[in-house]
Each structure stands twice: as C-alpha cells, then as structure tokens.
Amino acid sequence: xxxxxxxxxxxxxxxxxxxxxxxxxxxxxxxxxxxxxxxxxxxxxxxxxxxxxxxxxxxxxxxxxxxxxxxxxxxxxxxxxxxxxxxxxxxxxxxxxxxxxxxxxxxxxxxxxxxxxxxxxxxxxxxxxxxxxxxxxxxxxxxxxxxxxxxxxxxxxxxxxxxxxxxxxxxxxxxxxxxxxxxxxxxxxxxxxxxxxxxxxxxxxxxxxxxxxxxxxxxxxxxxxxxxxxxxxxxxxxxxxxxxxxxxxxxxxxxxxxxxxxxxxxxxxxxxxxxxxxxxxxxxx
Numbered sequence: 410x411x412x413x414x415x416x417x418x419x420x421x422x423x424x425x426x427x428x429x430x431x432x433x434x435x436x437x438x439x440x441x442x443x444x445x446x447x448x449x450x451x452x453x454x455x456x457x458x459x460x461x462x463x464x465x466x467x468x469x470x471x472x473x474x475x476x477x478x479x480x481x482x483x484x485x486x487x488x489x490x491x492x493x494x495x496x497x498x499x500x501x502x503x504x505x506x507x508x509x510x511x512x513x514x515x516x517x518x519x520x521x522x523x524x525x526x527x528x529x530x531x532x533x534x535x536x537x538x539x540x541x542x543x544x545x546x547x548x549x550x551x552x553x554x555x556x557x558x559x560x561x562x563x564x565x566x567x568x569x570x571x572x573x574x575x576x577x578x579x580x581x582x583x584x585x586x587x588x589x590x591x592x593x594x595x596x597x598x599x600x601x602x603x604x605x606x607x608x609x610x611x612x613x614x615x616x617x618x619x620x621x622x623x624x625x626x627x628x629x630x631x632x633x634x635x636x637x638x639x640x641x642x643x644x645x646x647x648x649x650x651x652x653x654x655x656x657x658x659x660x661x662x663x664x665x666x667x668x669x670x671x672x673x674x675x676x677x678x679x680x681x682x683x684x685x686x687x688x689x690x691x692x693x694x
Contacts, residue, residue: 440468440469440478443464443468447461447482449485449486450482450483450486450507451485451487451507451508451509453507456528458507458522458528459526459529462527462528465478465479465523472523472524472687472689473622473623473687475523476519476520476623476645476687477622477623477645477647477648479519479523480623480647480653481647481653481664483507483515483519483653483662484662484663484664486507486508486509486510486515486655486661487508487510487660487661488511488657488660488661488662489510489511490657491511492506492509492510492511492514493514493518494547495545495546495547495550497546500547504532504535504536504539504545505518505521505528505532505535506518507522510662512642512643512654513554513643514655515644515645515653515655515662516625516643516644516645517535517538518531519645520538520563520564520687521534521535521538524689534690538563538690539551548596548598552594553600553638553639553640554627554639555602555604555627555639556584556600556602558625558627558683558685559604562690563687563688563690564685564686564687564688565685565687565688566683566684567624567684567685567686568605568606568607568682568683568685571607571619571620571684572607572611572616574605576607576611577605577607577611578606578607578608579603579605580634580639581601581602581603582601582634583600583601583637584599584600584602584638584639585598585599585600585638586599587636587637592637593637593638599637602639604639604683606629606639606681606683607681607682607683607684608681609677609679609680609681612671612677612681617649617650617667618649620646620649621686622648622649623645623647623687624645624646624684624686624687625643625644625645625646625684625685625686625687626644626645626646626652626667626682626685627643627683627684627685628640628641628642628643628681628682629641629679629680629681629682629683630642630679630680631680641679642679646667647664650666650667651664651665651666651667652664652666652667
C-alpha cells in the first residue's frame with residue numbers, strides 16, 4: 410500500500426508541475442499575443458500610447474521581459490535617420506518619438522518607454538538616458554555609442570566579461586577626431602579611448618549562448634575609425650538569437666536571425682562587436 414501511495418503522490422506532483430508549467434507557457438503566449446494584437450505604435454497619439462504603457466507593466470512585471478515585449482511591438486516602425494533632437498536649435502527634432510526610428514533611436518527610446526507608464530515619463534527617462542548631465546542640449550548628448558556603453562549606467566559594456574583579452578581586439582582612438590585633427594561633429598569635445606571588441610573570428614553561436622536573454626549589441630566598422638567613430642550600428646539581441654533593430658536595409662524595424670544578418674555570402678557586414686547589458690535607471694530618474 411505504501412508503494413502505491415508513493416507512486417500516486419509522484420503522479421500527482423508531476424501532474425501539478427505540468428499544469429503549472431502549461432499555465433506559465435499559456436500566460437506568456439497570451440501576453441505576446443496581446444502585444445501582437447495592439448495597434449502599431451507609430452500610428453498612435455501620445456495619449457493613446459500613455460494608455461497602453463501601464464498594461465505592459467501588468468503583463469510583463471520583469472524589466473527585461475518588458476523590454477523584449479516593447480521592442481517586439483515596434484517591429485515595422487518606418488526607418489529614418491537622425492530624427493531625435495532637443496526641440497531647440499541646432500536640432501529641432503523631438504526628444505522622444507515612436508513614429509520613425511534609426512538604430513540608436515530604437516534602442517534608447519525602447520529603454521525609456523520600457524521604464525515608463527506615460528509619454529511624459531518616457532520623455533523624462535529619455536533625457537536621463539540620452540544626455541550626459543540630464544540637460545538636453547546638442548553638445549551634452551551621448552553622440553558616440555562606444556562612449557555611452559563605456560560610461561552610462563543604463564548600457565553597460567560586458568564585452569570583456571565574455572572572452573579573454575587574447576580573444577579580443579584592441580583599438581586606441583580619439584573619438585570625434587578626424588585624421589587631420591579636426592572634429593567630426595562640432596562638439597568642442599574629443600576623447601582618447603582604448604577599447605576592446607570581439608573580432609569576427611570569435612563571433613559564433615557559442616558566444617551568443619553566453620549572453621543575457623536580452624542585451625545590446627554594437628557593431629564595429631574599421632572604415633569609420635578615420636573619422637573618430639567606432640560603432641556603425643546597434644540593436645537589441647533577444648533570446649540569444651534574434652536581432653531586433655531599425656534597419657536601413659529593410660526600411661523599418663525588424664526582428665531577424667542574428668547570424669544570418671551578420672554573416673552574408675559576401676562576408677561579414679561589420680568588423681566586430683561590443684556587447685552591453687541593459688540596466689534600469691535609478692529611482693531618482
């Protein structure tokens with residue numbers, strides 16, 4: 410009788426575990442079905458977006474799950490470059506928007522909206538993310554992705570945690586300085602930087618398997634070094650596989666297989682990668 414009870418208890422435990430597992434899977438599926446059922450964000454007014462944002466918190470209470478969901482919602486957003494500004498001279502474009510996107514706009518605005526329950530809150534978060542001193546001016550903007558991921562607490566470079574130094578490539582560069590010594594952007598700012606990135610021979614599925622479920626990925630282009638620039642593109646890597654990014658190639662935000670995107674028949678699109686971790690802003694922001 411004791412053995413029978415043990416077997417029955419074992420079956421009951423397994424059944425309960427299976428039921429709970431299926432409930433979690435069903436809930437997750439339902440939440441992403443909800444995301445896919447939403448009107449597209451670029452078609453909505455600020456007020457309409459504000460009504461939807463609290464529901465993201467309810468359905469995706471974890472910051473990283475919410476970031477994934479929000480980024481997926483944005484697939485299809487029309488591509489346009491250099492469309493964020495300070496709403497003042499010399500760049501009159503809005504501080505935050507959802508109607509169009511380029512690569513950096515996609516990453517940073519997704520990060521801001523993920524941490525907000527209204528449009529106005531997202532705008533405040535964007536200022537904290539996009540500007541060095543919390544004051545939105547052209548010269549205080551984080552213009553250089555390599556600089557931002559080195560020093561901003563919301564986008565933390567983890568490249569050196571993934572591979573040994575011998576597996577990385579090193580670059581010494583003066584950011585924002587062209588070969589003739591002049592500035593690439595009129596910022597009254599240059600910065601000597603020593604950076605380590607992952608070269609193409611070490612980019613593979615084993616590397617992707619080491620990454621967080623959602624993280625930032627920045628693409629190195631050596632041709633840009635002569636202009637004092639390291640990063641040519643960036644996006645969000647989801648589930649160690651899919652690159653979620655605003656694509657000039659497709660003319661919109663897409664969710665594509667990373668390895669297929671990066672390694673083409675003609676060769677790799679870029680010369681290497683930085684990987685960075687997303688962190689929520691502190692309570693004071």
